[in-house]
Amino acid sequence: MAAAGSWLDARACDGKWKLRIDDLDAPRVVPGVSDSILRVLEGYGLIWDGDPVLQSKRFDKYETALEKLKNEGRTYGCNCTRKNWSDSNIYPTTCRDLALVDARSTRFISPNNAVKWQDLECGYVSIDVPNEVGDFLLQNAHGTYSYQIANAVDDVEMGVTDVVRGADLLSVTAAHILVQESLRGASIRYRHLPLALTPDGKKISKSSSARGVEVSAAPRTLQSAFNHLGLGLVSLDRPEAMLKEALAKWKVRA
Numbered sequence: 001m002a003a004a005g006s007w008l009d010a011r012a013c014d015g016k017w018k019l020r021i022d023d024l025d026a027p028r029v030v031p032g033v034s035d036s037i038l039r040v041l042e043g044y045g046l047i048w049d050g051d052p053v054l055q056s057k058r059f060d061k062y063e064t065a066l067e068k069l070k071n072e073g074r075t076y077g078c079n080c081t082r083k084n085w086s087d088s089n090i091y092p093t094t095c096r097d098l099a100l101v102d103a104r105s106t107r108f109i110s111p112n113n114a115v116k117w118q119d120l121e122c123g124y125v126s127i128d129v130p131n132e133v134g135d136f137l138l139q140n141a142h143g144t145y146s147y148q149i150a151n152a153v154d155d156v157e158m159g160v161t162d163v164v165r166g167a168d169l170l171s172v173t174a175a176h177i178l179v180q181e182s183l184r185g186a187s188i189r190y191r192h193l194p195l196a197l198t199p200d201g202k203k204i205s206k207s208s209s210a211r212g213v214e215v216s217a218a219p220r221t222l223q224s225a226f227n228h229l230g231l232g233l234v235s236l237d238r239p240e241a242m243l244k245e246a247l248a249k250w251k252v253r254a
């Protein structure tokens, strides 16, 4: 759904649609998974521009950014495990003032205020950083870079102008904005699409949505994405033709 929405948005402004594979946790990524993602996207007619970017090939860039943040005093070392703060959703800044040497993981020092932006879909968004974001991880105890630092660095480095994704990532976007501001990266436009929910109002899980993305189900799945995006019905056809019709509708979408 977010893939179709971002593809339509890029095509509607004659932009490029970049594909980036999140395989930061490389040892845990099943081999061949990125190939199957590419095949599914092709089967849906969602063709990207340029070569797909693998985050697992960009660790040197994240390292450079992390060093910069460290040198500028924007980080601290943390030795907590999730168990140490299991009764809280947000990391309670336990290690912030301990000046740990040789800590296992590294956290970003988040400001004590709100991050605000004008979202192209949601309008004015204000995220309460201490209560919704906190001091997020930049690198965990296994040396894995976080989604927060990797995506912030990639968006700046790849010259991304527009990010389109699901509204479940609003607080992550606040973290990206904080990192990008620290790295003095360009500002980016955001469009957070409403989440697809099951009929009883629950968020669709990866396992339940995974069944819907088989290439044979493409026309049906695309139509349900278009419904969700407020585009209404298009003619049931090959994915490319359905996308073309949806694109015309997206361009006049409010």
Ligand SMILES: [Zn+2]
Binding pocket: 077, 078, 079, 080, 093, 094, 095, 096
């Ligand atoms: Zn800690």
